[in-house]
Each structure stands twice: as structure tokens, then as C-alpha cells.
Amino acid sequence: MTSYLVLGAGISGLTAADDILRADPSAEVTVLEGSDRVGGKLRGAEVAGRQVDVGAEAVLFRRPEAVELIGRAGLADRVVHPTQARAQIWSRGGLHPVPARTVMGVPADPDALAGLLTPEEVERARAEEVHETREPDVSVAELVGSRLGQAVVERLVEPLLGGVYAGHASLLSAAASLPGLLDAARQGVSLLSTVDQMLPPPPPGADTGARPPVFATVEGGLHHLPAALAEQLVARGARVVTGTLARELHREPDGGYAVVTGPRPSPTAYRADRVVLALPPAPASRLIAQVSPDAAGLLADVETASMAVLTLAYRAEELGELGASGFLVPPVDGRVVKASTFSAAKWDWVAEAGRGAAPDGGDLTFLRLSAGRHREEATLQAPDTELVSAARAELAEALGRPLPAPVATHVQRWGGALPQYAVGHHARVAAVRHALERVPGLVACGAVFDGVGIPACVQSAHRAVAELTG
Template identity: 55%
Template sequence: MVRTVAVIGGGISGLAAAWELGRVDGDVSVTLLEGSDRLGGKLRLEEVGGTRIDVGAESVLARRPEALTLFEQLGVDDLVTHPGPAGAAIVSRGRRWPMPRGTLMGVPSDPESVRGLLTDAEVERLSHETVGDPVVGDISVGELVDARLGAAVTDRLVEPLLAGVYAGHAREISAEQAVPALAAAAHEGRPLLEVARCAAPAGTSGPLVGRPVFASLTGGLGTLPEVLERALATAGVRVRTGAMARALRRDGAGWVVSTGPTTDVVDERFDAVVVAVPAAPASRLLKDVAPAAAVALAGVEYASMAIVTLALEGPPPPVLDGSGFLVPPTEPLTIKASTFSSVKWPWLAAAHPERTFLRASVGRHREEATLQRSDEELVAVALADLHTVLGPGLPPPVATHVQRWGGGLPQYAVGHRSRLAPTRELPPGLALCGAAYDGVGIPACIASGLAAARSVLSR
């Protein structure tokens, strides 16, 4: 008897779930329902200056296995590429400082490594960590670091790194979810500096020695949804775009998914359903079938952001002397980071030597007013900030592109894990996956999709 499974949502989590379901030996019929006209979610390529380039996520964490394993399964592991040797920087007090080595989400393993980026007084405070009593329960990353190492470490080291991942604020983000190693130290009453020192050798010895931290695909990470779509078709998975899921209800031992425009809703029955959409639409779908989970998901906030991509004529100018920079919120700038893409990714420079590409990101949690500007205004703001940081050596762009990601990144507020406990207690044949649960990075989302697929199959 053929088992039918619907995957609602065609971002990377839903694609990974559909891929796992399609690889099952046995009678499983899989349908992927995506409400928009394209697959991939935050993985996206757009043409800028005649070149297709990533305007969403551009890399994966290579020290987690899920993405690289998927590349291998899809037969594109020969396209895996890594950043070049140029390092990144942090802007502090109006100038760029080399990104300190050996930090754990901004917590340095050696206080001396951040002297200059931090003042002498701030380094002195950092060097004399105030451990205090063990912490009970969850705590924000910023609150923990403030108390242990001083506010300057949070403001100038932790904030820019966390903002790059979550577009959020360190003093609101859950330590348990974002940096579990620091949370464990807080619960056990151990020094954070000790944890950072123990973590630092991981990249220079043991199983991770010599392995790059990040990876992408030649041609851009945005090619991954295209590869997956072809692979799913070969595996017999039905992929339907423009199929907005509007309702979900029980039907005996199975499920009915309602899709389509409100004037022409179509009901389809499935034996199992994987819901792979952001928290708000997932909450709406679950309100009748899993009300406690729906309430929990309704409380997850999201940050909006925009990626401004610039194309310059010719090779990288000397001022682009690294892979990019991060900006702490203490700086009087609007952008929160810039990536010098043609410097960071050697494949891009080799494929397009006549162009230099770079991008800037704008927007943090609850700072949507920053994005309430036209594309032209966002480009102008990004250029002004780049000139402030880099000086006059940046030539004017020959092409620009603005990609807005409204509600793009879930915020893991303090208590996130316990608050979402109801999402792990669902009726048989129903599973959730995506960035809202256990990690916002691409490997974490792939892992979430794989786990959801296995869950509905096992039940």
C-alpha cells in the first residue's frame, strides 16, 4: 500500500525533508507544496551586472556534516568550494580591526588578542572574569557576557557575530540555543574564558585540523535548490509551486491539506504531513490540530533584513583588503556587515575577473524602520557607510541589487527551547521543521528536515 506524504514549504528544510522521503526504499509518494513561484527560501540567485550571484545565504558551516553530506548525495561535491585566505575585520571606534582568532562567538580565548579593538581598561576587565554563582535556567548571551567579562565584550565582539547569524540583539538571544557551550559553563559555574580556551584548539588539532570553517558551491549556494529540484523530479517527488497551503485538518488516520486561492481551494488527503514553513504560517496551519504548538509558534518573533549587492568595474581595488567586516551596533553606521564577495570566494573572482562584487546587509530585529526606504535609498546608505569605513578608494558601482528578506530570521529569545516544547509533542503523522526550532544555519535546517522526514516515516 502506497503511503502518501505532503511536505508544506519549499525552503531548504522542506527540500531536505522531501529528498529524504524520496530516497526511501518502499511505496512512498511525496508531494512538495510551495506557496510562492520558486523553491529555495533564503537560497536565491539574482542577476547583478550580468552575473547570477547569491543574494541570500552564501555559505554553509563546513564543520557540521549535513550540508556536505547532501552535496555528496546530490553528486555536486566536486563543486564544493571554500573562502580564500583573506580574513575578516570588526569595525570598532571608527576603524577596522582584524577579526580576533580563537574566539567562541566573540568570547576570546586570549584577552590580549583583542587589545586595540577593546581599550586597555576593557581588556583588564575581560582578563579578570567575574564567575559568580551557577546560573539556573536560560539566560541571554549578552546578559551572561556582561556579568562575566564586561559590557564592552558584548557590544564590540559578541554583538556583531550574533547579528551576522540572527540579525538580533545579544542581550535578548538565548544562550542555550545560540551558544550552548557558554550556557553549559554558566550552569556549571565554569569561566567563559576557560571554555573559549578549550574550544580554540579544535581547528588546529584533532579531527577538525585543516578543515575550512565554511563552504559553498561554485556558481553560488543558490544553485542548490535547482539541483535539488532536478533530483526530486528524478526520485518521483511531485513538486508544485504556487500551491499555498491554507488549512490542515485530520481525516481519520490521515490528513487533509487545503491549497490554492481562496476562490478555488483544493483539498487533498495524505497519510502524513511535514510542515516546513516559518513560525507564523505554521501556527495558522496547526491551530486546530495542535493548538498548544500553534500558540508556542505564534510567539516566535522574526527579524527583517536586506542584502544590498554592488558590482564594480574591474578587479578588486586595494581598499578591499580582506573578506569583509562586521559592524557592532555601537558604531554610527546603518549597515551591520559587508562581504567582499570577489575576495572571499576565489571561484567568483576567477569566473568574473572583469567585475568585483561586494554586498552589505541592513536590518536588525525590531529595526524595520531602517528598511522602510526605497531600493535607491538603501543603496545610497550602504555606499555611504562603505565609504565611511573604507575611505575614498571604492569606485562607484556599475550595477546594484537590493534583496529584501521580510521576516527572514527567527529570534531565539531567552527560554526558546522550553517555550517550543509543545512543537515536539505532535499527533502521529505530523512533523515540523525549519529555522524556528533548533538552528538557523543551512546545515541545521537540513538536519531539521531530515529528522522530520524520518519522524513521519517511523510513525
């Protein structure tokens, strides 16, 4: 019987454990998680007496990995999609619909940017400067700004990157964030025409509401997914141990591994033939410093972004209609809030959860605001009350009306939550994997490798376990 240790019970680690048992049902699998719960960035919390997501709230439906995992967890019948409410960008004192045909803010038709951009900025985008890019990787700002102008970067690309990576266009890798557009630039092809071909317009008279949905979640909250996965793992014989921080990783003389946990005066050692590392870059780097110094050094240099998710519950009759799914905020506007999700307008299940939830029996409307970008951690140093107060003031300004006091608030801080894909990130990841190939029985997966979204984390775990068990 082969024994495995999976370090980290986020979605990557849970997927890896599931994959191992599918490949070898007789395997001895132990999952060690340093925090008091499974799920990583998928987390629920009680706000005004209702359970809502305070971490990741959706998966990309157009990729199969996460939806298939939801099915594995026995939750396929609870998959739901957003309403038809559209997202907006709050900039220059107004709310503007996010143009329908864009790839991470890069438009197919510059005329759709009118209002958000000035006429001169729209004209600059229309007169795209097409030239060939020779470098293997450049920043998103360099790729887009040099062709379409800085305004497209600042007012469209930046807020969308902030929503995905909590990062900045001047620092993020185009090869990782916009690979299709970088490929076009290498061939000297127009970005506008490339996006136009990637996103063909619907035929005249077509029902745009019939298009396949982009996102999905689990009714009742995405935080149910890791809990269901962990329950299945235990039912199949795995051990899932929370509150157990891995402090050291050592190779044994017989080729296996020992993972040391617990307080230093009385440590506990877990031993296994093989190890899956499913941790953020900093703790992963510390653990493998002895067994793979090269990989450890590469991971140690990966920066991360911290953020906070603020959940607010308002009396529905006092808040009024919201009329959109939320808004994104360009960093150039200098706001505390980088995005807001009008959860009750975006998800029918959240609207239903608010019915009768007010203390007087009335309805509540739940919404979320997020703050914090890469290298802007000072924003998050304010106490919860100050952070909520600043966010509420900006929400009122965005909506253009005074707002009542919320019935309840919740602040979830995510320190070092999102790895930043700097220019050259793909080469760094390839080098990490190459270094780990020289350490038999050890693989790594997670958001630092193949993408920060849930489907990408699932794919990363699939790849790692296939290598380990193949």
C-alpha cells in the same frame, strides 16, 4: 502506498522530501511551495550579467549535514572553500581583525582584543568575574557581560550575533547560541578558560592555512543546491509544485490530511496520509491552529528578524584592493550596514565570475552588504535607492576612501527571514514537539527548531522524517 505532503520547498522541506523517498522509494510525495521557486533563503540573481547568491552563501563545513546533502544533490565535486582572507570588525572609526580564537566573540585571550577595545576594557575582560549561573537559560548579554564586561558584548559578541541571527545579545538565548559556555557558567567555570580549551592554539611553526576549513559553498553559488535537489526529487517521482500557497490544514475522518490551496472562490485540496510542515513560524502557526492549537500558540509567539542583502558590482580597477573578506558592524555604532562581505576576496569563484564582466570587457568586483536587525525594521522601510545610497556611503567610510559608482546593484529583501531564539527557546521548541506528538502523521521542521544555519535545518528535517517514518 503511503502519501506525503511537504509544505515548504526551502532547504528543510526539500531535505524532508528526499529523506522520505530514501526511506520509502514507493511513497507518493508532493512538495507545495507558496513562492514561484524552490530554495527558501537560498536564492540567486543576475547582477551585471552574472549569477550570484543573494541569500545564504555558505554552509558550516565542520558539521556534516549540509555537505552530505550537497553530495546527495550530485554537487560534491563543486564544493569549494573560502580564501584565507580574514574578516574584520568596523568599530570606533577603524577596521580591526576579528580575533582568531573566539567563540561567537567570546575570546580565549583578552589581549587579542587590544585596539578594538580600550586598555581599560581589555583589563576588565582579563579580570573575569567568575560565578555560577543557576538559571536554565539567560540572555547572551547577561552570560557574557556579567563576566567579561559590556564592551566584549557590544564590540565582539553583538556583531557576530548580528551576522548569524540578525539579533541582539540582550534578547537571544545563551542556551541556544552559546550552549557550551552556558554549561561552563552553570559549573562556575571561567568563560575564558573554556574558550581556550575549546580552541587550542596551533603548535609552534604549524601551518595555520592547513587547518580544516570552517565554511564551504557550491562553485557558482549555493542557490544551485535546492534546484539540484528539486530536479532529483522530480526524477524519482515526486511532485514539486511552486506558486501554491497552503491556506488551510484539516484532519480527515480517515486520519489523513487535506491541505487547501488557491483562491477562496475556487480552492484546490491536496490530500495525503502524512504531512511535513517546513514553514516559518508565523505561517506554520496559522496552518495548524485547528489541528494543534497548543503548538500553534507557541509558534505564533516566536519573533523574527527582517533583513536586506545588497549586492554591488564595481569595476575592479576603480574599486582597488579590499584586503579582507569583509567586516561586521556592532549595533552600538548606529550604522545602517550590519555586515559586508567582499565576495570576490572571500570566494575564488566569485572573483572568476567577475572577469570580463564589465560592459567594456574589464573585470568586475562583486561585494555584498546587509542591513536589518531584529526589532529594527524601520531601517528597511527606505526605498531600494536610499538603502543602497546609505550603504555605499558607509562602505566608503569604512574603507577610508571615496568609491566610484557601482556598475550594477541588486537589493534582496528578506522579510521575517530569521527566527529569534529568545531566552527559553529550547523549552518552547520541546513544548511544540510535545504538542505535535499528539497529532499522528504531522511533524514540523525548519530554522525555528534546531538552529538557523543550513546544517541545522537539514538535521531538523532528518529528525522530523525519522519520527514520521520510523
